[in-house]
Amino acid sequence: MAIKKQPRINKTRQLFVDDSIIAESRGTHRTLHQLTKDSDNPIVHCDRPWEGNDIRAYGSIWREPGDGQLRMWYLARPRDLDDRRFFTSVCYATSMDGLHWTKPDLHLCDFWGNTANNVCFQPHWKSDKATGRFDTVSILHDPSESRPLRRYKMMTYQYAVPDKWNPKAAFPSGNYVAFSPDGFHWQEQSKPVFRLDHGIGDCMTLMHDTPRKRYTAFVKILSPEYGFYPKLREKVDDKVQIWDGKKYIFCSGENPVRRLRGISFSDDFVHWTKPKFILPTDKDDPPDIQMYNNTGFLYGNLYLGMAYVYHVDTTGGIDMQLIWSRDGEQWQRAFDRTPILPNGVDERDWDMGCHAMFTNPPIQMGDELWFYYGSQWKRHGGGQVKRHKPLFTGSGTAFGRAKLRLDGFVSLDAGNRTARVTTVPIRLAASALAVNANAAGGEIRAQIVRRGHPLTGFDFKSCEPLTVDRTRHVFRFKGGKIPLGASGSPIRIEFSLKNAQLYSFWTESFAPSNL
Numbered sequence: 169m170a171i172k173k174q175p176r177i178n179k180t181r182q183l184f185v186d187d188s189i190i191a192e193s194r195g196t197h198r199t200l201h202q203l204t205k206d207s208d209n210p211i212v213h214c215d216r217p218w219e220g221n222d223i224r225a226y227g228s229i230w231r232e233p234g235d236g237q238l239r240m241w242y243l244a245r246p247r248d249l250d251d252r253r254f255f256t257s258v259c260y261a262t263s264m265d266g267l268h269w270t271k272p273d274l275h276l277c278d279f280w281g282n283t284a285n286n287v288c289f290q291p292h293w294k295s296d297k298a299t300g301r302f303d304t305v306s307i308l309h310d311p312s313e314s315r316p317l318r319r320y321k322m323m324t325y326q327y328a329v330p331d332k333w334n335p336k337a338a339f340p341s342g343n344y345v346a347f348s349p350d351g352f353h354w355q356e357q358s359k360p361v362f363r364l365d366h367g368i369g370d371c372m373t374l375m376h377d378t379p380r381k382r383y384t385a386f387v388k389i390l391s392p393e394y395g396f397y398p399k400l401r402e403k404v405d406d407k408v409q410i411w412d413g414k415k416y417i418f419c420s421g422e423n424p425v426r427r428l429r430g431i432s433f434s435d436d437f438v439h440w441t442k443p444k445f446i447l448p449t450d451k452d453d454p455p456d457i458q459m460y461n462n463t464g465f466l467y468g469n470l471y472l473g474m475a476y477v478y479h480v481d482t483t484g485g486i487d488m489q490l491i492w493s494r495d496g497e498q499w500q501r502a503f504d505r506t507p508i509l510p511n512g513v514d515e516r517d518w519d520m521g522c523h524a525m526f527t528n529p530p531i532q533m534g535d536e537l538w539f540y541y542g543s544q545w546k547r548h549g550g551g552q553v554k555r556h557k558p559l560f561t562g563s564g565t566a567f568g569r570a571k572l573r574l575d576g577f578v579s580l581d582a583g584n585r586t587a588r589v590t591t592v593p594i595r596l597a598a599s600a601l602a603v604n605a606n607a608a609g610g611e612i613r614a615q616i617v618r619r620g621h622p623l624t625g626f627d628f629k630s631c632e633p634l635t636v637d638r639t640r641h642v643f644r645f646k647g648g649k650i651p652l653g654a655s656g657s658p659i660r661i662e663f664s665l666k667n668a669q670l671y672s673f674w675t676e677s678f679a680p681s682n683l
Contacts, residue, residue, distance in 0.1 A: 195587030210566030220246025225542025465529035519543030610667025
């Protein structure tokens with residue numbers, strides 16, 4: 169997707185997930201970097217009666233700007249549907265170090281006649297005959313909201329047991345919105361904004377699109393007209409699809425509904441546009457792939473997110489692929505469909521089955537990005553697999569943490585031969601050029617080009633090279649401050665790389681102390 173107008177390069181990090189900022193690249197290749205799972209995983213597990221054996225990363229984690237405390241809202245989803253004492257609930261936990269979590273007694277909601285629990289929100293439908301249940305939850309913290317009672321915004325997918333498929337139920341199945349001043353005391357709207365009987369399913373996440381002053385909901389669209397999903401079978405009636413040497417057969421006797429992703433927008437969090445399809449599967453996917461869910465967040469010069477890729481028949485698991493967008497509306501999967509968060513190893517790892525990511529943006533901690541995810545040691549819809557080592561406290565599901573280098577989603581890499589990367593025409597907002605790069609064992613230089621020629625004092629020879637690994641490096645030029653010209657006239661930046669990885673670049677105010 170080309171950038172039509174000359175972008176203004178300021179302190180916002182410019183990433184290389186796509187070629188939008190690149191005019192020419194010679195001798196580099198793009199590398200996708202996987203998240204590194206924490207060795208202490210899992211770090212949160214089921215240990216409360218109201219959690220049963222099922223806690224889900226259907227929720228959000230936000231960091232307090234004052235003391236840095238991490239605040240987690242997550243879903244507890246006990247499976248005993250016949251016991252009306254059990255119900256799903258939104259629960260709350262906190263942590264100061266991101267590793268050790270506390271589940272405080274909030275005394276807000278009743279469970280078995282006792283409010284000493286960490287439950288902060290329950291389904292709207294509870295009676296002797298029916299039990300309301302959450303399937304997914306997503307929460308936004310919106311400090312810019314002018315109405316204090318709406319500083320926290322939540323969307324839940326709810327249905328009633330046994331009236332899930334009844335469109336005339338008092339509370340029809342669908343996505344409901346709620347507001348809170350503090351994340352604990354919620355006021356829910358009485359009617360769903362999306363309904364199951366209108367084809368909108370359970371898996372949903374939220375994104376606050378602050379540049380466009382709107383809210384985004386990523387929703388599940390159940391689409392029977394998309395055709396039946398394939399099941400791995402032997403050849404039947406000559407109906408065989410060949411992919412990667414494996415034989416697949418489309419079986420109409422199986423589940424006729426295919427899971428698709430949709431996107432909707434709202435200016436007020438109450439009135440939403442009709443969802444539109446995004447993230448379709450294509451010829452490069454195995455035919456059993458379905459898009460189960462996705463997240464989205466602003467990062468640097470674009471939007472990023474994670475697609476939950478459901479391998480219906482090959483593994484039954486759900487892993488994560490990186491997705492991106494330039495406008496928050498048209499979403500694509502990254503060039504490399506290798507999972508950015510792969511599943512664990514069968515019959516060994518706690519996260520071998522199905523992943524779900526907390527729906528907040530990654531949390532920056534120093535030079536790292538922290539991601540929190542939930543997983544389970546069973547396949548979607550399947551029973552628990554045999555394990556080689558005993559389970560720890562609880563069973564079924566748990567939460568883990570994964571980390572990534574700051575800006576470290578994708579890099580442009582060069583080997584032993586010097587490579588060149590040239591940007592499209594850009595305008596600089598500041599007079600110092602900075603990069604996030606790893607040049608340990610190699611080097612990276614930069615030069616400023618205007619009208620096809622390097623500026624005097626700002627060519628490669630005048631640039632002091634980067635020869636170490638740094639998440640922030642400001643280039644030193646013999647010419648000093650980069651001249652912006654009249655109104656920041658357009659220039660190009662050229663990078664020279666050898667045995668190095670370039671993750672991002674941006675501009676800063678020039679100051680000798682920053683160099």
